[in-house]
Amino acid sequence: MPVVRADLNTCQGYANCVLAADDIFDIDDSGTVVLLRSEFPDTERPRIEAAARTCPVAALVVEQ
Template identity: 55%
Template sequence: MDGVIKANHAVCQGYANCVVAAEDYFDIDDRGLVLVRKTEVPSADRTRVEEAARSCPVVALEVLDE
């Protein structure tokens, strides 16, 4: 099932674990916060992107059903 990435910038602390796990979907912006490169996640990438989101120590990312 396809998904959509939701980022909570209010809690992001710029650890960049998500970038290491899925650099094609995540980056860090000039403020040191997560930048979502692609918000829509096809089913082929969903498991990898969900793992990247779960790697965030402050739970700033979610992958929601579309």
């Protein structure tokens, strides 16, 4: 099952990922990404990869 990982030190809180997939990503009070769930089915992979690509600082990675 694919997983998404977030580099909390890199995240700048742009929240593009939240706009693209608010069931996976959120932003906490300090402006850092929060993973609401890290694993997701293969059928959601294109959507989650697209959301990860919206991050301007490349803080998100989708892995198998």
